[in-house]
Amino acid sequence: MTNTRLLLPGLALTASGLISTAAAVGSPITFSDVAADGGAGISYRRTASDRYAVIEGYLSAGQMAADVVPVSPLKSRGAPGVALLDYDRDGYLDIYVTNGPGQANSLYQNQFATTGIVEFVDRAVAAGVAATASDGTGTCFGDIDNDGDEDLLVLAYNAAHSLYENQGDGTFADISAASGLSYDDGAMSCAMGDVNGDGLLDIAIANTPNLDVLLAFVAEPFALNVHNQLFLNTGGNRYRDISATSGMQTLAGVPAGEATISWAVSIVDIDLDGDQDIVLADDQAAVPNAAQGGVDRGFIQVLENDGAANFTARAASGTGLWMGLSINDLNCDGYLDIFGSNFGDYSLISFDPAYQLGDAASRWILGQADGSFSDPGVGGLVSTPFGWGASTFDYDNDGDPDLLFHGGMDLVTVVDQTNAGALLRNDDCSALFTRDTHALAHSTDHGKRTVQGTAVGDLNNDGFVDVVTVSNGDVPDGAPAVAYPLSYGSVFDADANFTPLFSPVDASTLAWTGVETEEGTLTVEINSASNGNRWAAFDLIGSVGIIAGASVNRDGIGAVVSFTPNRGDTAKQAVQGGTSYASQDSLTANFGMGHSRVGTVEVLWPGGVRNRLYNVRAGERLVLPEIPCSFDAQWPSLAAYRRCVRDAVAALVNADIINAHEGARLRASASRGYHSMR
Numbered sequence: 043m044t045n046t047r048l049l050l051p052g053l054a055l056t057a058s059g060l061i062s063t064a065a066a067v068g069s070p071i072t073f074s075d076v077a078a079d080g081g082a083g084i085s086y087r088r089t090a091s092d093r094y095a096v097i098e099g100y101l102s103a104g105q106m107a108a109d110v111v112p113v114s115p116l117k118s119r120g121a122p123g124v125a126l127l128d129y130d131r132d133g134y135l136d137i138y139v140t141n142g143p144g145q146a147n148s149l150y151q152n153q154f155a156t157t158g159i160v161e162f163v164d165r166a167v168a169a170g171v172a173a174t175a176s177d178g179t180g181t182c183f184g185d186i187d188n189d190g191d192e193d194l195l196v197l198a199y200n201a202a203h204s205l206y207e208n209q210g211d212g213t214f215a216d217i218s219a220a221s222g223l224s225y226d227d228g229a230m231s232c233a234m235g236d237v238n239g240d241g242l243l244d245i246a247i248a249n250t251p252n253l254d255v256l257l258a259f260v261a262e263p264f265a266l267n268v269h270n271q272l273f274l275n276t277g278g279n280r281y282r283d284i285s286a287t288s289g290m291q292t293l294a295g296v297p298a299g300e301a302t303i304s305w306a307v308s309i310v311d312i313d314l315d316g317d318q319d320i321v322l323a324d325d326q327a328a329v330p331n332a333a334q335g336g337v338d339r340g341f342i343q344v345l346e347n348d349g350a351a352n353f354t355a356r357a358a359s360g361t362g363l364w365m366g367l368s369i370n371d372l373n374c375d376g377y378l379d380i381f382g383s384n385f386g387d388y389s390l391i392s393f394d395p396a397y398q399l400g401d402a403a404s405r406w407i408l409g410q411a412d413g414s415f416s417d418p419g420v421g422g423l424v425s426t427p428f429g430w431g432a433s434t435f436d437y438d439n440d441g442d443p444d445l446l447f448h449g450g451m452d453l454v455t456v457v458d459q460t461n462a463g464a465l466l467r468n469d470d471c472s473a474l475f476t477r478d479t480h481a482l483a484h485s486t487d488h489g490k491r492t493v494q495g496t497a498v499g500d501l502n503n504d505g506f507v508d509v510v511t512v513s514n515g516d517v518p519d520g521a522p523a524v525a526y527p528l529s530y531g532s533v534f535d536a537d538a539n540f541t542p543l544f545s546p547v548d549a550s551t552l553a554w555t556g557v558e559t560e561e562g563t564l565t566v567e568i569n570s571a572s573n574g575n576r577w578a579a580f581d582l583i584g585s586v587g588i589i590a591g592a593s594v595n596r597d598g599i600g601a602v603v604s605f606t607p608n609r610g611d612t613a614k615q616a617v618q619g620g621t622s623y624a625s626q627d628s629l630t631a632n633f634g635m636g637h638s639r640v641g642t643v644e645v646l647w648p649g650g651v652r653n654r655l656y657n658v659r660a661g662e663r664l665v666l667p668e669i670p671c672s673f674d675a676q677w678p679s680l681a682a683y684r685r686c687v688r689d690a691v692a693a694l695v696n697a698d699i700i701n702a703h704e705g706a707r708l709r710a711s712a713s714r715g716y717h718s719m720r
Contacts, residue, residue, distance in 0.1 A: 069572035071438045071478075073509060075486040076160055077566040083162040084150065088514050088562030089142030091177050091199065093254050094118040097454075105553045106544055112260050114454045116253045119492075119515040119562060121199070121230060123180040123624030126499035126510060127192045129169070130212050135499045135628055137162065138171070139512050139564055140178025140196060147173050147196065148564075152501060160502050160568055170214045171196070173204045180495075180624030184234035184243045187279055188587055188596040195245065197229040197624075200252065207279060222281040226268045227252040233620025235309025235318040235600050236648055237288075238351040241586035241593050242275035243619060246290070246320055248304035256454075258303065259327040263337050267301035270322065274351065289353035290320070295341050302339050303327060305430075306367045306623045310616045311602055312344055312378050313413055316650030318600050320345040320353060323364035323382055323623075331361040334396050340364060342382050342407060344415075358415040359407050363390070366496075366623035370434035370443045371614040374471035377409035378602070378616065383429025383447045383623065388526040388538040389458045399530060404429040404447055404464070406473060421474050424532035427460035431496025431622040435507045437481070439575035439634030441610045442471040448511050450492035452559060455544045455552060457517055460526070462489035462537040471611045477533045486565050489537055490517040494562075497621070499628025505577035505661065506569035507632050515559035517541050522557070576635040576660035578605065580643060582617055585668040589693045592670045593649050600648035603631040603666075605658075607638035635660050651675075654715040655708065667694050669708065673715035680716060687712040 077084035093115035100106040106114075124139045130151060137150040149169050150162035166172045176198035186193045191208040198204065205221045206214035228250035234243040249268040251258035258266035272290040273281035285291055293302060306323040313319065326340025340361045345353035363385035372379040385402040400419060404426040407415045420426055432447035445466040451458040463482040466475035482488070491513035501508045517523075523539040543559075544552035582598025594601070599619040606612040615631040635641055643666065644654045651672040658664065671686035691705040700708070 071481050071573055072570045073481055073485045073567035075565045075567050077564055078486055082160060082566060084564055084566060086139060086148050086564035088120055088122055089145035091118060091120040091142055101554055101558055105551055108550050108552055111454055112257055113255045116256055116259060117514060118452065119559065120177060121179045121494055121624060122512045122514055122562065123495035124497045124510050124512045125181045125183055125626040126497045126628045127183045129192050129208060131191060134503065135501050137510055138181055138194065140181055143177045144174065147171065147178050154502055169212060170216065171206050176201055176204065179229055180231040182232040182234055182620035182626045184599050184619040185596040186243045186275060190596060195232050197232055200227055201225065203229065217279050221279060223273055224283060228268060231306045231620065231624045233307045233309045235619055236595050237309065237318050237347060238274065239317065239349065239593060239649055241595055242277060243595050243599060244275050245273045245281060246307045246309055247271040248307035248322060250303050250305065263329050263339055264300040267303055269301040270304050270307065284351065288351050289345065292355060293343055294355040294357045296339050305365045308367050308369055308618055308620060310369050310618055311600060313346065314378065314602060314646060316648065317347040317349040318648060319347045321367055321369065321380060323367050325363050325365065326361045327363060330396065342380055359417060363402050365430050366432040366447065368432040368434040368621060369616055372406055372443055372468065373408060373473035374442060374611040374613060377411065378614065379409050380407045381432055381434060381445055382407065383432045383449060386428040386460050387425035387530065388427065388460045388528055389540060392526050392528060399425060408473060423475060423477065425530040425534055427464060427534050427537065428458045429461065430494050431511065431625055433496055433498040433622055433627055435498045435632065436634035437507060437569060438573055439506060439577045441607055441613060441634045441636045442468040443613060444468050445475060446496065446509065448488055448493035448496050452492055452515055457492065457541045457543060457559060459489045459517065459523060459539045459541060460537055462487065485567050489539065491563060495623060495625035497625045497627050499630065500579065500632055501568065504571045505579060506571035508569050509567040511565045513562035515562050518560050576638060578633050578635060578641060578658050578660060579663045580631045581665045582645065583665060583667045583699065585670065588697050588699065589670055589690045592668050594647050594668045597629055602646040604644045605633040605641055607635040607641040610636060610638055655711045656714055667699055669712065673712060674719045683716050684713065
């Protein structure tokens with residue numbers, strides 16, 4: 043078997059994989075939107091959902107009754123997501139983004155391999171993934187049949203989802219009807235991961251109530267909610283629903299049997315025990331929590347796997363309006379942490395004084411040695427804005443993970459504009475964050491965009507990670523930006539604005555202000571790569587079906603990659619088939635090295651096997667294959683371990699996954715790793 047994706051120049055595990063990080067030393071990182079004003083071949087505009095007709099009725103009448111707000115629609119312009127994947131296996135990331143009914147989704151093929159610049163051509167229709175009739179929401183991808191290319195799942199609002207099998211020739215086959223996947227109201231986000239350890243990617247779907255009316259968000263705690271779903275891959279691209287039997291629908295902190303409002307889902311080995319757990323972002327919304335005299339429902343839920351796809355839930359957070367997820371080791375202590383985006387400290391408190399500063403803050407929940415989580419608050423940031431999509435990545439390549447989250451919300455009567463782009467720089471792996479206002483200052487004004495999906499990946503293979511975001515609607519130029527009547531002494535205070543769409547005439551009537559939101563947009567923000575910091579990047583390949591005893595899916599989804607630059611902190615990245623909100627980051631594990639020139643990478647594979655590679659050089663972009671011989675296991679002898687590694691490497695060479703030189707490098711590191719444990 044030859045996997046051409048793994049043999050591309052600059053991706054193979056060779057000494058020639060060194061890539062220059064030429065940059066102007068000392069220049070701060072900035073991002074530039076190459077898609078602005080239709081640039082780079084990006085023509086995306088988000089078509090509104092059918093429920094926007096209700097809003098159009100209000101606009102046509104020039105007013106609305108105050109009592110119709112609770113029965114008005116939520117996200118009337120839709121809930122688009124975005125994913126970064128290399129669907130054509132040319133070595134460069136492409137962009138998939140969902141759209142509204144009657145408008146084709148977009149599959150933007152990256153042209154960098156042929157033109158040398160970041161520009162795109164929309165291939166969605168030709169590739170067979172347009173899903174034109176659907177109101178697209180979230181999307182995720184992974185190699186569900188282990189044939190070496192990325193397959194694609196596209197969720198639809200209140201309609202059948204689309205599962206596309208990559209044919210390996212630039213096209214996809216729609217296998218939805220035979221897949222066994224079912225749908226329910228308000229599917230928002232999806233994730234792929236191997237929950238039962240059989241080497242096949244399973245699928246989790248986060249569901250919300252029907253968005254045609256706001257009642258479930260403002261008045262009714264449970265009756266209108268919809269359970270989340272978990273589908274087991276049984277082979278042959280077919281799935282079996284195990285939602286009810288797996289524990290997926292038994293949640294912590296809520297009445298038995300009740301469903302919640304889940305905006306985001308991740309499948310990840312959160313406790314680093316070798317099996318895949320599930321994390322959910324649940325929304326308290328405007329229903330008072332127990333402390334306010336109501337009922338709790340909005341937790342970050344962690345569903346711990348027993349290794350056989352039986353899950354037990356516990357709440358990792360207090361109640362909040364949790365919306366997006368990003369998982370990483372933010373303080374470099376060896377445990378995975380959870381970032382959850384939230385409603386923010388400005389609009390919610392302005393509308394409801396029962397909430398206090400911090401109740402709805404987007405913030406990080408830190409993993410502890412005993413498996414619990416602690417909430418340290420947001421520190422010197424004091425307050426945070428509205429958040430949907432979220433990603434963790436080392437944007438400045440200084441060796442520690444940073445945070446980015448975007449957001450905005452059409453709240454029927456006003457549009458929240460508090461988030462002009464929240465890029466948070468980590469202070470030396472401390473999980474104490476400072477907002478970087480410079481990096482996004484000369485890019486698109488995100489404060490005017492109601493950003494939903496966010497995804498990150500290196501679009502031009504320069505070693506610095508880029509950012510793609512999609513909004514469902516934008517505030518037109520010239521529309522008023524009114525400051526919220528709150529000031530916390532936070533760096534976010536200056537951006538804490540809203541745009542009124544309707545203003546009170548009297549107690550029962552609201553008049554239209556003349557402002558109507560516009561179609562949403564896609565941004566493609568390229569990292570300037572200008573500070574001279576070094577980097578290394580890793581693509582994983584699971585060896586199930588290639589090596590006897592291997593058990594990991596071809597994409598290596600579910601693995602946790604750790605990288606330690608010489609004299610630096612150890613950073614981690616979980617390889618996840620679904621991240622952020624309704625979106626998915628690139629599967630490549632990108633690590634900054636600061637000024638270091640060499641480092642060590644270690645992979646914790648699903649199932650618990652550990653592999654290690656020493657002497658990774660700055661600028662290397664490597665493929666790391668699963669070798670099912672853990673250097674930290676109890677072996678009867680060094681000879682037995684070496685024999686296992688030798689046979690595995692030989693199988694990889696015979697399958698054209700690696701060459702003999704690469705195999706020698708892996709064998710040498712394996713022996714060194716073995717001795718490090720004795």
